[in-house]
Amino acid sequence: xxxxKNNDNTQRLALPAQPRQFEMFIDGxxxxxxxxxxxxxxxxxxxxxxxxxxxxxxxxxxQAVAAARRAFDHGPWAKSGGAYRAGVLLRTxxxxxxxxxALALCETLETGKPIxxxxxxxxxxxxxxxxxxxxxxxxxxxxxxxxxDSLLGLVTREPVGVVGLITPWNxxxxxxAERLPFILASGCTVVAKPSELTSGTTLMLAELxxxxxxxxxxxxxxxxxxxxxxxxxxxxxxxxxxxxTGSTEVGRLTMAAAAGNMKKLGLELGGKNPQVVFADxxxxxxxxxxxxxxxxxxxxxxxxxxxxxxxxxxxxxLTEKVCALIGKVRIGEPLEEGTQVGSITEARHLExxxxxxxxxxxxxxxxxxxxxxxxxxxGMYLQPTVFADVTPQMVIAREEIFxxxxxxxxxxxxxxxxxxxxxxxxxxxxxxxxRDLQTALQAMRQIKAxxxxxxxxxxxxPELPSGGFKQSGIGRETGRYGVEEYTELKSVHVQxxxxxxxxxx
Ligand code: TXE
Numbered sequence: 007x008x009x010x011k012n013n014d015n016t017q018r019l020a021l022p023a024q025p026r027q028f029e030m031f032i033d034g035x036x037x038x039x040x041x042x043x044x045x046x047x048x049x050x051x052x053x054x055x056x057x058x059x060x061x062x063x064x065x066x067x068x069q070a071v072a073a074a075r076r077a078f079d080h081g082p083w084a085k086s087g088g089a090y091r092a093g094v095l096l097r098t099x100x101x102x103x104x105x106x107x108a109l110a111l112c113e114t115l116e117t118g119k120p121i122x123x124x125x126x127x128x129x130x131x132x133x134x135x136x137x138x139x140x141x142x143x144x145x146x147x148x149x150x151x152x153x154x155d156s157l158l159g160l161v162t163r164e165p166v167g168v169v170g171l172i173t174p175w176n177x178x179x180x181x182x183a184e185r186l187p188f189i190l191a192s193g194c195t196v197v198a199k200p201s202e203l204t205s206g207t208t209l210m211l212a213e214l215x216x217x218x219x220x221x222x223x224x225x226x227x228x229x230x231x232x233x234x235x236x237x238x239x240x241x242x243x244x245x246x247x248x249x250x251t252g253s254t255e256v257g258r259l260t261m262a263a264a265a266g267n268m269k270k271l272g273l274e275l276g277g278k279n280p281q282v283v284f285a286d287x288x289x290x291x292x293x294x295x296x297x298x299x300x301x302x303x304x305x306x307x308x309x310x311x312x313x314x315x316x317x318x319x320x321x322x323x324l325t326e327k328v329c330a331l332i333g334k335v336r337i338g339e340p341l342e343e344g345t346q347v348g349s350i351t352e353a354r355h356l357e358x359x360x361x362x363x364x365x366x367x368x369x370x371x372x373x374x375x376x377x378x379x380x381x382x383x384x385g386m387y388l389q390p391t392v393f394a395d396v397t398p399q400m401v402i403a404r405e406e407i408f409x410x411x412x413x414x415x416x417x418x419x420x421x422x423x424x425x426x427x428x429x430x431x432x433x434x435x436x437x438x439x440x441r442d443l444q445t446a447l448q449a450m451r452q453i454k455a456x457x458x459x460x461x462x463x464x465x466x467x468p469e470l471p472s473g474g475f476k477q478s479g480i481g482r483e484t485g486r487y488g489v490e491e492y493t494e495l496k497s498v499h500v501q502x503x504x505x506x507x508x509x510x511x
Pocket of ligand 1: 172173174175176199200201202231232233234235236237240251252253254256257259260274275276277307308355406407408
């Protein structure tokens with residue numbers, strides 16, 4: 007298998023003459039497994055076949071789980087030190103950088119996102135792998151030397167075991183980087199199942215990890231149907247933990263399936279994230295960030311700021327600024343260097359987003375810009391759409407649309423703003439805009455969300471954890487918490503002198 011190594015960083019940006027043929031990666035081998043069928047993925051922007059995958063079966067799940075189990079129970083990965091694991095992760099990061107163009111091109115061809123963005127995500131991922139390598143060495147427990155003369159307490163961390171890793175199609179390589187190197191840093195082994203739409207870069211990564219010296223069975227990658235393979239992974243008795251990123255709906259199924267053997271769970275699910283703008287904010291800076299927050303990745307982003315809550319006195323002014331900026335966003339051909347927003351990733355999803363736009367109109371919200379599909383021979387491009395006069399009960403204000411659709415709702419005072427911000431079953435992220443320190447910090451405290459940005463949006467690095475409150479998820483990724491998440495704590499009590507007898511006291 008040579009998915010990436012034929013492609014160095016000098017290759018040209020072009021559609022492939024033939025789709026790339028991928029196999030699955032099980033127990034250190036490239037294999038078709040028991041797959042009888044294959045799935046072809048076409049570039050959503052061009053409708054040209056770009057990748058062919060094996061459609062994995064339940065038998066393949068068994069093979070992959072057995073390999074990961076063997077590698078965890080008997081292989082060197084969990085037993086060798088953090089320095090050894092860090093070495094493999096660092097070599098992987100180096101190989102990602104070396105093959106960043108091939109990875110970025112595959113990502114763009116499968117997702118429809120602009121090439122400049124894919125490059126940023128691939129290099130950003132390499133940075134996360136480097137950070138996680140450090141965590142492999144920093145991971146440690148605790149000691150209690152204050153339990154009296156004869157008792158010493160130790161708290162040790164152990165890897166959870168075999169982790170099932172189910173990832174979505176919106177940031178295939180980046181979301182993988184927020185999880186996989188942390189799981190590996192902890193000493194766990196993995197059965198990964200990327201989205202059936204965008205499995206390419208996960209398989210390319212497996213090839214790079216093989217070159218980086220990853221032992222056999224530590225990472226296994228299956229491709230195929232989510233409802234078949236994802237469900238089987240979530241149910242499997244030999245898997246100790248599942249990390250799932252995707253819709254809240256499927257997250258709920260994963261939770262139910264994991265109950266069989268009481269698996270540990272990490273879930274990162276949907277969001278309906280508020281951008282809360284107070285009247286004293288820098289409205290130009292806020293407008294730019296609001297446009298970025300809703301257009302980035304064509305709105306197919308779990309932390310996109312899709313609900314603009316604005317103080318009534320500046321509502322009109324801010325709406326005008328947002329619409330003026332949206333008109334300048336460069337939307338179209340993802341392989342062109344200057345493009346900022348590419349194609350929607352899937353036809354079914356485009357229909358879903360258009361359905362929400364229709365629903366917003368029917369509910370009585372007012373379209374102030376956008377609202378239509380952009381004509382194109384092949385690509386699925388959507389005008390960024392802004393709805394004003396949105397009430398909190400409307401479906402477009404409540405459900406995750408996962409497209410470039412912004413709703414605007416005005417508030418009258420701080421309490422009203424906080425009530426609106428928290429009036430959602432989600433709690434993934436929020437942005438707050440104010441020049442007043444007290445307003446900003448009070449809002450930061452009161453909004454129930456796993457990530458809060460003050461006077462910026464969608465910024466940061468792997469040092470800080472990410473994850474959601476409420477129905478946006480369970481657990482945290484990245485940061486030191488991101489590796490601790492994949493460990494179990496063990497409390498050890500060591501008697502250091504004679505124990506006081508109980509029977510013959
Ligand atoms: O997600 P799914 P979809 C949200 C967003 C989007 C909606 C639907 O609102 O519009 O989800 O997207 C695998 N057991 N997000 O349908 O189905 C599937 O193969 C286990 C938010 O693509 O949740 C894929 O690998 N796994 C999100 C992964 O789950 C199953 C990112 C996600 O697919 C499964 C993506 C099952 N029964 C979508 N069925 C975010 N927070 O970033 C499918 N899968």
